[in-house]
Amino acid sequence: MATGRTHRTATRSRGIPEATVARLPLYLRALTGLSERSVPTVSSEELAAAAGVNSAKLRKDFSYLGSYGTRGVGYDVEYLVYQISRELGLTQDxxxxxxxxxxxxxxxxxxxxxxxxxxxxxxxxxxxxxxxxxxxxxxxxxxxxxxxxxxxxxxxxxxxxxxxxxxxxxxxxxxxxxxxxxxxxxxxxxxxxxxxxxxxxxDLSIELQILAFHEQRKAGEEADAAAAAAEAGAGDTAPVVAAKVRGGSGGRGKGPDGDVPAVMPA
Amino acid sequence: MATGRTHRTATRSRGIPEATVARLPLYLRALTGLSERSVPTVSSEELAAAAGVNSAKLRKDFSYLGSYGTRGVGYDVEYLVYQISRELGLTQDxxxxxxxxxxxxxxxxxxxxxxxxxxxxxxxxxxxxxxxxxxxxxxxxxxxxxxxxxxxxxxxxxxxxxxxxxxxxxxxxxxxxxxxxxxxxxxxxxxxxxxxxxxxxxDLSIELQILAFHEQRKAGEEADAAAAAAEAGAGDTAPVVAAKVRGGSGGRGKGPDGDVPAVMPA
DNA sequence: GCATGTGAACAGATTCACAGCT
DNA sequence: AGCTGTGAATCTGTTCACATGC
Missing domain, CATH: 3.40.50.720 (NAD(P)-binding Rossmann-like Domain)
Structure with missing residues (x-):
């Protein structure tokens, strides 16, 4: 059922992009690290490196919160920690x-x-x-x-x-x-x-599945060739069943080499 | 430097968008559920509902994999399970x-x-x-x-x-x-x-922090709503409105947009 | 001089809406 | 008639590059 509808007045001044919100905790963590080491100020470049993002993105993100930096200098660590905490609602319990x-x-x-x-x-x-x-x-x-x-x-x-x-x-x-x-x-x-x-x-298993996708891709030519071979083989063996006889019920033929289905949960 | 992913040098026309890859496991889970209940085919609408996305997105996602559906009918569950598993690299151990x-x-x-x-x-x-x-x-x-x-x-x-x-x-x-x-x-x-x-x-604590942000914003919106009501009603009704009124869904005209789960998945 | 803050260009993802097939 | 598959339109997010101000 459609539920839906986000609020329309959304972008008054509190229009912080979702992607930015998702990065604020990252910045906050990097900042608390600096704070613990008593670093007084950071540049967008340094903080971005610590948080694992690029500096343009970081500056853009901060610009949605306000102008909390000092040109030519950088950001005051303690002040930023407070501002981000407040924005995230972490100043309350x-x-x-x-x-x-x-x-x-x-x-x-x-x-x-x-x-x-x-x-x-x-x-x-x-x-x-x-x-x-x-x-x-x-x-x-x-x-x-x-x-x-x-x-x-x-x-x-x-x-x-x-x-x-x-x-x-x-x-x-x-x-x-x-x-x-x-x-x-x-x-x-x-x-x-x-x-x-x-x-x-x-979802833990989703994360692993995404990694598996990229891992497979990395295997590159080898896996690709294998897949291609399997697909080529499809022309005269099992997968034809899958391709043509769909709708069939239970009995799906075994794949090209042994363990095709493989994906049923326990 | 950091994330250096080779651009879409990809293989052939294998340019599956990252956002799509991230949803494939979701579809796969919904499909295995259907498979266990021996459902032979699904429409994009049904499957989308089961996976918690909207149907246009799902069809677009599947279009990157190939044309595995049947117009006028839907998708063969077993066949799709196999195709997605293969695409994700889950047919191997x-x-x-x-x-x-x-x-x-x-x-x-x-x-x-x-x-x-x-x-x-x-x-x-x-x-x-x-x-x-x-x-x-x-x-x-x-x-x-x-x-x-x-x-x-x-x-x-x-x-x-x-x-x-x-x-x-x-x-x-x-x-x-x-x-x-x-x-x-x-x-x-x-x-x-x-x-x-x-x-x-x-990161568990990051997820909670994102929730806290929205939670805080919700509280603010209640205040906003109350303010707006006060403004509109001009001292008519009391701010009782701000009380816990959740889940709403009174009449309201048809929602033009789908049923997005409000927050983007990880 | 130097680093922030931001409009503008760009890239990517989502949604729309309909053509095309069954 | 119904549902997929997809170009086109739209929206969201990222990157660029430079004006702005310390």
Missing amino acids: WPVVIVGIGNLGAALANYGGFASRGFRVAALIDADPAMAGKPVAGIPVQHSDDLERIIADNGVSIGVIATPAGAAQPVCDRLVAAGVTSILNFAPTVLTVPDGVDVRKV | WPVVIVGIGNLGAALANYGGFASRGFRVAALIDADPAMAGKPVAGIPVQHSDDLERIIADNGVSIGVIATPAGAAQPVCDRLVAAGVTSILNFAPTVLTVPDGVDVRKV
């Missing part, structure tokens, strides 16, 4: 709940990067009664029956879903109903949420 | 090493999504001698002294870094020197790699 305390959930609970940036793990929630009360990263796991109360009691607006795929949508629905408006989803599922709720997803 | 077996590394080792898509965890490596020999996810952890040998013995070209930030660059250097050409980095550091090596990073 964000209570977060993590739902699904398996391996990944536990890893997230232990992840130091949260606490150090204004995020506070307010609660860990799991559906397994055996987990209830068990401390993970020093925080006792609570049963999911209490999810709504926990959200309300802690004023949580950001939820992290680290459940198995099947549980993700129901959990998401409950989080949203309870008042959560931002969700970070680690489950390999497309979540459906009402308008006004933001979802970001992190 | 990719041995992967995970370096840094802390909470996160263990979670990754246990993550089912790898094995099910052509990725095989060939080895777990950690710098802590106390970990050596201990099985995680059924695989004995090996000491990092042997990193080079492990890479070579297993023909590994993809490495996953899940170490603390400080160890990431040295580990990366050793992986690359040993022959790894694709790296998935979970450590919160910018890695420097030679040309020809791909790095993708997953």
Whole structure:
């Protein structure tokens, strides 16, 4: 169903491009590094190198925030740290709940990067009664029956879903109903949420698949030749089936050399 | 200098846009779901809904792969699964090493999504001698002294870094020197790699920071809305509007645009 | 002189809308 | 009639190059 529609008044003055927002945390990290080493100022060139982007992009990004630099000199590190933190909303405290305390959930609970940036793990929630009360990263796991109360009691607006795929949508629905408006989803599922709720997803296997694509490409001539050979072979062997007899059901012939299908999940 | 990717020297007309590549795994997942339920064909509309994108984009994406659909009918599920798998390089087996077996590394080792898509965890490596020999996810952890040998013995070209930030660059250097050409980095550091090596990073705290930005903006918009209402109503109704009114979707005319999930995927 | 900040050119991705095939 | 495949239009993001101000 079409939900849709972004706000129209969007670009008043708070029109920071999404791509820029996604880089602000990167700059912030580089800046905190400099701050810790008591570096007072940086040029766009230096900071860009530390953040792994190019300097023109960095200057453009900063220009959306305002003119916080000094021509001929550079940027004041502490000042920029503050401005970016404020822009990202990190000057306030964000209570977060993590739902699904398996391996990944536990890893997230232990992840130091949260606490150090204004995020506070307010609660860990799991559906397994055996987990209830068990401390993970020093925080006792609570049963999911209490999810709504926990959200309300802690004023949580950001939820992290680290459940198995099947549980993700129901959990998401409950989080949203309870008042959560931002969700970070680690489950390999497309979540459906009402308008006004933001979802970001992190999918480990997707990242690897993208790498595999490039890796295959790199293998270059070899892989290319192999693929070409396989495709050429298609003219008189198995894949013809795939190419012509589609719609067929179950029995798909095995590929050219052994393991064609290969992609069914366990 | 940094990311030096050879331009689209690509092979023949193999110029698949990066944005499209990043979505192929998404389509693949939706398709495997359909395949498991023995659905023989899908329309671009249906598949797009399942993958959480809009149908024009999906058709455009598929057009880069070739003409694998049937006009008036749709796409053959099994055939598409095979084509996308092949394009992503998932019809071959990719041995992967995970370096840094802390909470996160263990979670990754246990993550089912790898094995099910052509990725095989060939080895777990950690710098802590106390970990050596201990099985995680059924695989004995090996000491990092042997990193080079492990890479070579297993023909590994993809490495996953899940170490603390400080160890990431040295580990990366050793992986690359040993022959790894694709790296998935979970450590919160910018890695420097030679040309020809791909790095993708997953940063949990960055994702949360992006959510925080939007969360903050939402709060601001509520205020804006209240202000606008006040302005329009001229002291008519109270700012009660600012209360939690979410998910809205009252009547509103047909939305001209699709159902974009509000935030761009990683 | 030197580095920021920014309009303008460029490149890439998304969406539209319809021609073309089944 | 229905759905794919794709040029054209649009939108978003990046890079260039230089005027601007310390």
